Amino acid sequence: MPLKSGYDHHANLVDRMADxxxxxxxREMERARLTFQQLDGAVVRCMDCPDPEGCELWMEQRNDGATHAPGICRNKALLENLREYG
Structure with missing residues (x-):
């Protein structure tokens, strides 16, 4: 069973939040709008989240998508900036 606090788990959460x-x-990396270092930093910030289970629940409740990340998201500014200027 995968560790729910590991890097891979949080990388998946960042990717799911982006989705x-x-x-x-x-695609954002291919467009040079996101670097590997920025993505790595996003995963590290996600690992510092006080409520990753709440984040998962929030995403599960938004199967049709969302326009904004939840306020608690450590990557809210990065993701919304990519979305706004995409």
């Missing part, structure tokens, strides 16, 4: 916001992080 929920209509972002494709690979």
């Amino acid at each position: 929920t916001l209509g972002l494709d992080l690979r």
Whole structure:
């Protein structure tokens, strides 16, 4: 069973949050709007989240997508900036 606090788990959460916001992080990297270092930093910030389970629940409740990340999201500014200028 995967560790729910590890890097891979949080990388998945960042990717799922981006998907929920209509972002494709690979495409953003191809467009040079997101660097690997920024993406790595996003995962590290996510690992510092006080409520990753709440984040998962928030995303599950928004299967049709969302326009904004939840206020608690440590990557809210990064993701919404990518979304706004995409």
